Amino acid sequence: MYNRLILSAFFSVCAILAHAATRQVNPSAGLQQVLDKALPGDTIRIHPGNYRQSNIIVRKQLVIIGEGYPVFDGENKNEVFIIIADGVVLQGLQIQHTGRSSLVDMAGIKLQNVKNVRVTHCKLLNTTYGVYLQNSKRCIVSNNLIQASAKEELQSGNGVHAWKCEQLLISSNRMSGHRDGIYFEFVTRSAIIGNTSSGNIRYGLHFMFSHNDTYEYNTFQNNGAGVAVMYTRGVTMYKNTFYHNWGDASYGILLKDISDSKIDHNTFHTNTVGIYMEGSSRIHVTGNTFSNNGWAMRIQASCDGNLFEKNNFSGNSFDVATNGTMMLNTFRENYWDKYDGYDLDRDGTGDVPYYPVSVYSVITERIPVAMILYRSFLTRIMDQVENIMPSITPDQLKDIRPRIKKWQL
Amino acid sequence: MNGANTPQMKTIIKYVLVDLIRNRIILVYTAILAVLAVSVLGLDDNPAKGLLSLLNITLLFVPIITILFSTIYFFNAIEFTELLLSQPIKRQQVILSEYLALVSALSGAYIVGIGIPLLFLVSGTESLVLVATGTLLTLVFSSLALLVFVKSKDKTKGIGIAIIIALFFTVLFDGLLIAFIYSFSDYPIDKAVVGMIALNPIDLGRVLMLLQLDVAVLMGYSGALFKKFLGSPLGNVFSVTCMLLWVFVPLIAALRIFRNKDL
Numbered sequence: 117m118y119n120r121l122i123l124s125a126f127f128s129v130c131a132i133l134a135h136a137a138t139r140q141v142n143p144s145a146g147l148q149q150v151l152d153k154a155l156p157g158d159t160i161r162i163h164p165g166n167y168r169q170s171n172i173i174v175r176k177q178l179v180i181i182g183e184g185y186p187v188f189d190g191e192n193k194n195e196v197f198i199i200i201a202d203g204v205v206l207q208g209l210q211i212q213h214t215g216r217s218s219l220v221d222m223a224g225i226k227l228q229n230v231k232n233v234r235v236t237h238c239k240l241l242n243t244t245y246g247v248y249l250q251n252s253k254r255c256i257v258s259n260n261l262i263q264a265s266a267k268e269e270l271q272s273g274n275g276v277h278a279w280k281c282e283q284l285l286i287s288s289n290r291m292s293g294h295r296d297g298i299y300f301e302f303v304t305r306s307a308i309i310g311n312t313s314s315g316n317i318r319y320g321l322h323f324m325f326s327h328n329d330t331y332e333y334n335t336f337q338n339n340g341a342g343v344a345v346m347y348t349r350g351v352t353m354y355k356n357t358f359y360h361n362w363g364d365a366s367y368g369i370l371l372k373d374i375s376d377s378k379i380d381h382n383t384f385h386t387n388t389v390g391i392y393m394e395g396s397s398r399i400h401v402t403g404n405t406f407s408n409n410g411w412a413m414r415i416q417a418s419c420d421g422n423l424f425e426k427n428n429f430s431g432n433s434f435d436v437a438t439n440g441t442m443m444l445n446t447f448r449e450n451y452w453d454k455y456d457g458y459d460l461d462r463d464g465t466g467d468v469p470y471y472p473v474s475v476y477s478v479i480t481e482r483i484p485v486a487m488i489l490y491r492s493f494l495t496r497i498m499d500q501v502e503n504i505m506p507s508i509t510p511d512q513l514k515d516i517r518p519r520i521k522k523w524q525l
Numbered sequence: 526m527n528g529a530n531t532p533q534m535k536t537i538i539k540y541v542l543v544d545l546i547r548n549r550i551i552l553v554y555t556a557i558l559a560v561l562a563v564s565v566l567g568l569d570d571n572p573a574k575g576l577l578s579l580l581n582i583t584l585l586f587v588p589i590i591t592i593l594f595s596t597i598y599f600f601n602a603i604e605f606t607e608l609l610l611s612q613p614i615k616r617q618q619v620i621l622s623e624y625l626a627l628v629s630a631l632s633g634a635y636i637v638g639i640g641i642p643l644l645f646l647v648s649g650t651e652s653l654v655l656v657a658t659g660t661l662l663t664l665v666f667s668s669l670a671l672l673v674f675v676k677s678k679d680k681t682k683g684i685g686i687a688i689i690i691a692l693f694f695t696v697l698f699d700g701l702l703i704a705f706i707y708s709f710s711d712y713p714i715d716k717a718v719v720g721m722i723a724l725n726p727i728d729l730g731r732v733l734m735l736l737q738l739d740v741a742v743l744m745g746y747s748g749a750l751f752k753k754f755l756g757s758p759l760g761n762v763f764s765v766t767c768m769l770l771w772v773f774v775p776l777i778a779a780l781r782i783f784r785n786k787d788l
Contacts, residue, residue: 362742364742408571410740410742433740488719490735490740491735492731493699494703
């Protein structure tokens with residue numbers, strides 16, 4: 117689907133280039149006037165320099181290319197580019213210092229009700245919102261650098277913000293220092309590939325009601341609260357890295373009311389909680405690596421029908437925590453570094469089940485204050501005793517066929 | 526207390542130290558700690574993990590070995606002490622010198638055994654805090670041993686009490702604490718729990734060390750108070766102060782009792 121999307125975009129660009137005029141723009145000229153005079157299909161080449169112009173509205177299908185990153189400055193008052201025509205291409209610009217308002221979401225580049233727009237290779241520095249897509253379809257946002265230094269959640273916007281969109285391709289962008297790196301609300305059938313979202317004050321990725329989206333090869337690291345996604349079905353997450361989202365309210369990924377989704381071959385490394393799951397159903401979690409997290413997974417009893425298969429768990433303080441005794445999820449053939457069973461028939465899977473919920477994690481789940489005894493001798497004795505005679509831990513939560521050796525992922 | 530007869534104290538300390546080193550147990554203790562440290566740190570490529578394992582070893586072995594060894598030593602040295610007491614030296618100075626010699630031998634053993642491998646393999650503030658924790662624990666349990674010695678009449682009873690004290694602080698106290706937490710979990714007991722931690726030097730040491738490591742976040746996750754209080758420098762100051770109290774209160778009590786003790 118996305119290949120076709122790229123191809124069609126490519127051909128449309130070729131077609132435009134074939135019989136279109138090229139106009140040059142200098143810092144002395146007003147870009148808005150040039151844009152208004154141009155005919156649909158024209159190419160506007162913007163020479164390097166400092167353009168103190170903002171609130172530029174693109175009303176026609178134009179190709180706007182910056183050479184040597186011309187700088188457009190919103191002077192902390194205005195928005196910079198507002199695109200309201202289909203098929204616009206925006207490339208190689210540096211856009212900075214948008215205004216901040218509580219009435220309007222001020223963005224570096226705003227797309228309103230458009231189709232087939234491409235925003236590539238731009239630098240958005242200190243914008244409230246970086247790229248803002250509103251009710252748009254088949255748009256591409258790729259290879260942009262979106263950087264801000266937000267301090268407060270309420271004062272800031274998101275790196276890539278999309279509302280009510282379809283078939284977007286967000287790829288190879290780097291966003292940092294915003295409220296959320298990527299924020300989606302009602303964005304469907306989109307692909308988010310190869311982005312790096314780091315150092316945002318709230319979430320690296322945050323979406324709601326965004327069905328059938330695919331996330332591949334992204335990195336989410338050092339975000340204030342990690343990644344949180346909600347009320348969505350049909351999510352595919354493949355080969356993403358969730359790294360060092362470390363703080364007392366941080367999650368590698370928080371899944372709330374997510375269903376019929378796949379979490380496949382991702383890496384969760386040094387997060388306070390690798391995966392937090394609440395009210396989620398039928399999620400297939402396979403081939404992931406959970407290492408050095410506080411809790412690899414916290415699965416609330418409100419989750420059902422999830423399958424955790426062939427994952428590697430190593431070096432986590434707690435493997436799995438849960439808040440109830442009922443467990444409607446399946447664990448099988450995972451590798452757990454804390455497993456100390458045996459494999460007499462040498463088929464690579466242990467002969468006795470592994471119970472990933474330690475008794476101490478049950479206690480701290482019920483009574484958080486008990487965390488004060490973390491790493492004390494007593495808690496280790498309790499874990500050992502529970503191993504021999506399980507009484508408090510949910511006995512249905514077990515891996516019947518734990519792997520003896522780590523999966524090669 | 527100090528002052529007048531310090532040359533005599535120095536002489537006593539010197540003799541006791543020589544005796545302790547000739548005894549070889551201190552050397553064996555040092556060697557065991559060093560072997561444990563090197564193997565634990567060498568096994569794991571994650572230094573934080575290695576430190577945690579060393580912390581466990583410290584919390585488990587240092588108190589029990591220190592209190593047992595010290596109690597036994599005080600009882601065995603009773604004839605030597607009697608001999609010294611017949612000289613014109615203050616009683617308190619005799620026993621204080623013996624205590625100081627013992628403490629320097631034991632903490633020296635810990636610092637060499639754990640500190641030197643750490644210095645080469647994982648140097649940093651965390652390692653320093655671990656060594657400090659271990660040393661403080663050595664001081665605390667030597668003081669307790671001295672108190673046991675002055676309070677009990679015969680050796681067997683003294684050793685029994687020492688074992689009970691060590692077990693109480695390593696296991697039993699935490700058991701009681703968890704029972705307390707369990708029974709009062711419906712109430713806001715955060716503050717009370719932090720207060721109760723102060724009653725156990727081993728818990729203080731553990732918390733002090735955990736606060737230096739990343740895992741402290743796990744504690745913050747489960748209670749705002751832990752994060753606010755223990756996570757701040759104030760938390761460190763609190764732990765160290767309480768541990769120092771644990772050193773000096775039993776020591777001073779022991780010295781006072783010893784003044785009137787009939788040997």
